[in-house]
Amino acid sequence: MFEALLAMSAIAIVLGAVLGYSAIKFRVEGNPLADKIDAILPQTQCGQCGFPGCRPYADAIANGTAEINMCPPGGEEGIHKLADLLGVEFKPFGAGVEPKPKAVAFIDENTCIGCTLCIQACPVDAITGAAKQMHTIIAAECTGCELCLAPCPVDCIIMLVSEEKVSNWKWKYPMYALSPAR
Template identity: 60%
Template structure:
């Protein structure tokens, strides 16, 4: 457990508002290198004093400096335990080697991979955050990370990634709710069928 951030205890901003302000400074790559399930959970942990500001490799030293200024604390170097700062990367798929297993689709935080079961997949370059989350699930190692043509990750890119990630989360939540509702209906039908059978 990291040491609490002393700035958060003295900051009079509501925790949720502070988390939003912190999140606005994060790169929105949703790479999870910080140890949290995306940029917003990391921002919320910082706001609660449960995580330090030095855990975001994509944001690098510049990002840490912005967080330090927001929180009124001293900047510090990126903690190497969470990775190193490097130029922006982009995922590419060897389309000849792709077997269409779809295992890379769920972890992509911004739906930047286009593909369907048993069909070749491809990366939508403009939407890829370089998070690398698609690498490990690929059973044929057909995904690689290469330097992005545009090495600068802009605020516009971050805003778009945030919105796409949020949209994906909302879609998945809706699907889970619909699945739970279907299962509940099936249970009710089975229960009614059993009751009817027992009455017979």
């Protein structure tokens, strides 16, 4: 009886020491889970999830305070990836929250009054221009977040859905009927 108690305590102490040591030795700075989630998010910084950017949303998911199905730009695939990472069930998008085709903003340069409001709104600095000067979108940097649409006082910004071109065309999933093609 006494030996058993002694043995159990000894094991407990040893294992506790190992755990304690590992906790110090292998301590990870920051929140690696949030980093991994952030790496999955599409970085549009659009705020459609209700958080001010992708990182805050990633932090919220990591803390368990946000659902995984709130990022329309990430698409269903994004939800699948998050579900895989976190080991939770896939959750479809709620009503009204649906991914849109990828688009970039375009400023109608004839209407633009050069107010800089869109420049201030752009989360990725993809708009150039200065006060009283015409603004323009750097299409390659635009994430299509639509945050510039609302502030524009003259509604000169529109979203252009990116067209399929020879340079960005993708092969389709092969569809072949099992039955003879007659």
